[in-house]
Amino acid sequence: MTSPAPRRPVLLLLSGSRRVVDKALALGLDVVHLQAPTMTDPSLDPLCLRSVRTDLLDVPGVVATARALHEEFGFAGVCSNHEPACAAAEAVALDLGLTAPGTGVAALLRDKARTHEVLDKSPALRSVWARLTGPEDALRVAGEAGWPLILKPVDGSASLGVLKVDGPEDLDDAWRRVRETLRNGHRYHEVLPVTGYLVEPFADGEEFSVETFSRGGVHEVRAVVRKLVGGAFVETGHLVPADLDAGRRRAVVDRVVAFLDHVGLAEGPAHTEVIVGGTDVHLVESHARTGGDEIPALLTLVTGRDMEADMLAHACGLPLPPAAPPLGAAAVKRYLLADRAGRVAAVDGTAEAAALPGVHSVRVWTGPGDTVRPATASWDRLGEVVAVGPDTASAAAAAERACRAITLRMEEQ
CATH class of the missing domain: 3.30.470.20 (ATP-grasp fold, B domain)
Structure with missing residues (x-):
């Protein structure tokens, strides 16, 4: 009679991609997966012991859900590398006595205003800033540190809503745009809501x-x-x-x-x-x-x-996996961007770009009929080129050549 196979360690993963799930499985981990209802990927369900839809911004709710699942699965670790879920992942780890980044540091870093408040306690790390509740806060910071200023969400992601204000004559328009961003009409507002702004010197x-x-x-x-x-x-x-x-x-x-x-x-x-x-x-x-x-x-x-892979292994108390042979001494990624708004007629030159010396990969995620615009957030980018080389300058030159080989043709208006 053969003995049953030893039980694999179980990872509680919050908002993981297929890439991360595959890496967990390759490490010998089984996965229980928590996903936000608005950002689910059903194709991951068959790969996981259990998939649960839950509001990842509701940290107490996630902790309660994880505690119940832990009774069944006995998690070896918990983690996330998706910004909206990091605070909940750390809270679960602390609640279950598992490896955590710190004692609330993930939630602290999610809130840039709270981060500034903590840095204010260090003379070596603090800088001029203020919570932005109206134009008068910006004027006060400018009075202390001068123009220009940066206005940015306290909990923003993907460069959304970041504004440079060159002088007081631009402040009314900037404040209008701040209020517009706070209405949360952007694509991912349900998992990345903007709840406030801060102002600091540029x-x-x-x-x-x-x-x-x-x-x-x-x-x-x-x-x-x-x-x-x-x-x-x-x-x-x-x-x-x-x-x-x-x-x-x-x-x-x-x-x-x-x-x-x-x-x-x-x-x-x-x-x-x-x-x-x-x-x-x-x-x-x-x-x-x-x-x-x-x-x-x-x-x-x-x-x-x-x-x-190191993140997943460390969270579960496993040794870090061995390094693979590097492919180059330097790597460069360049994004493909639209220079004007419109509808895409064709994307030409991708095969030619991929065949150029030093180019590691070319990915394009737009195509004919798509409406595009100059990027105001990371999700407006249209593709990417990755190149490798013996040094950073060589890799950058290869990436530049590949970008120049790709043409985004727009429909005539």
């Missing part, structure tokens, strides 16, 4: 993200990534590794590590954004998850390490 400089993985409060910097940003503050590309000299890289890393220590992020991935102008490193925001825009896939191309 930080002029180059933008970067720092991708870290923490264990026991020790922060491993996996990469510093240069961000390319368009006119509406929408990210138009990512370069790994960022072409920073050693001194500026050290300043960026030191600032981010001090920040993570101060807010209490101790376990798992974090994605922290900064602006570097001269010798100043301005903290923009941070998240207790892997970076969006599939930044982890770029890191895998360069380092061989998979941040998402």
